[in-house]
Amino acid sequence: MAGSSLAALEPRPRLVDWSILACVLVEAVTGIVSLGAGAAAQWPLFWVHRVVGLTLFVLLFFKLRRVKPRLRRGRWDRATPLSVLTAVVALAALATGVAWVLGVDVDVGFWTLLNVHIGLGLLLVPLVVLHLRARYRPVRRVDFEGRRTALQYGALLVGGALVARSQELVNRVAGTEGERRRFTGSKPVDGEGFPVTSWVADDPDPVDLDAWRLRVDGLVESPLTLSDETLDTRDERRALLDCTSGWYTVEDWRGVSLGTVLDEAGIDGDARWVTVHSVTGYRWSFPLAEARGFLLATHVGGERLSHGHGFPLRLVAPQRRGFQWVKWVTRIELRRRRDASQYLATLVSGVT
Structure with missing residues (x-):
């Protein structure tokens, strides 16, 4: 029963592959643009990023379910290591993003979980492009035509929006740290003072006030x-x-x-x-x-x-x-x- 339901929701294989590329590009663009978005009116940008990210998770599930037999011993080819690396980075990027939204607050070395999510997302773009180049199969008209395809993608996007909304409700009911985050994903800093952060390598010597102009x-x-x-x-x-x-x-x-x-x-x-x-x-x-x-x-x-x-x-x-x-x-x-x-x-x- 579950298998037939998944089959009804799953788009055609080539369309799944190209949809993954499209989702990764949308995630990269919205993610980069969102770094400069702080006004409340810009919340839809972050919402699109979350919904498309959750849709990408489902597409990756379909993709990995389909290619699982190729991962068996003896069936690897020259492109398989790249494919595996791409899948690992994609899943890690999605997992860190979901964890951050849910209020998980774990630093990885000098980086917050959000910084790790951003880094993995940027790394994913070239990996997906290289993977697509190695496994290139052009999309055909038959891959996306028909009402069924439209319904499938509508269901994926609506499902992503519902899950994103559910995350917010879970945070609210559970009273987690995620409940207090802004639409940007940023958490409040409590107590006196706030962190000292600078852009990358910006760390000048103290400014001489007498000479400063x-x-x-x-x-x-x-x-x-x-x-x-x-x-x-x-x-x-x-x-x-x-x-x-x-x-x-x-x-x-x-x-x-x-x-x-x-x-x-x-x-x-x-x-x-x-x-x-x-x-x-x-x-x-x-x-x-x-x-x-x-x-x-x-x-x-x-x-x-x-x-x-x-x-x-x-x-x-x-x-x-x-x-x-x-x-x-x-x-x-x-x-x-x-x-x-x-x-x-x-x-x-x-x-x-």
Whole structure:
């Protein structure tokens, strides 16, 4: 009975294979994009990621059930080790993602379970492509035509959505850590203080406050050079910091409004983007209208920023993820276009 039910739900073999590739690509795209998504309105992106991930789990079940006979001794070929590795990485990526959503909080070395999930997901993309190349069989029209195929995929997606919803209900009923997580998957940080995390290799020497200056230049009418003493740090703001390491915290910040600093420099009519630079070379660009609402913070929780938290100045960017809250700010640049080199800077900042 169970076997016949599975057979009714299982799409044709070639369609399963190509569907796995499609799901992996969707997971990679939504996963990468979600790293920069922190606004509440962006929750559908995370929901799609979860539903497609659960659908991928079912497709992998069908795939592994079909190829199980090939794994017997004597039936391996040159591509089998790659296939096995791909399956292991795929299942590990799915398992760590589900575990994180359910509230499992286990660190693996220096990485959280969420970091491991992200790493495995990125590794899975090239592995699936290589596997498909080794086992390439083009999809045919007969593989996806017919009402039955549409019903099968509808059932898979609806089933994935129901399981995702069930995960939330389980967390709520059981009172697990997962219940308190944001839609991004980040868990709350309790107690005083919050973790010190930085982008990859960004670990500069402590900044000499006497020598430090904040430059405001680019498309401005009057470039500025400000010292710590000339910053009017009376603006206060409570903001939620959501780190892609998998935690979030709500803190009271004090400093100077970025909009105030920009107005003091005078904004050129051609300016559309604001790039915030760190002493490490790391930087990130924001639309001008949004950036005006940011804060250049000198204090958090009533205390001066520590070096690890970006002393003497860090960006507070509500609705943005933690890696966009630039630390050790040294320059504000107004531009006509987004600074495309910021993506290269994420790879080399702190190293060069």
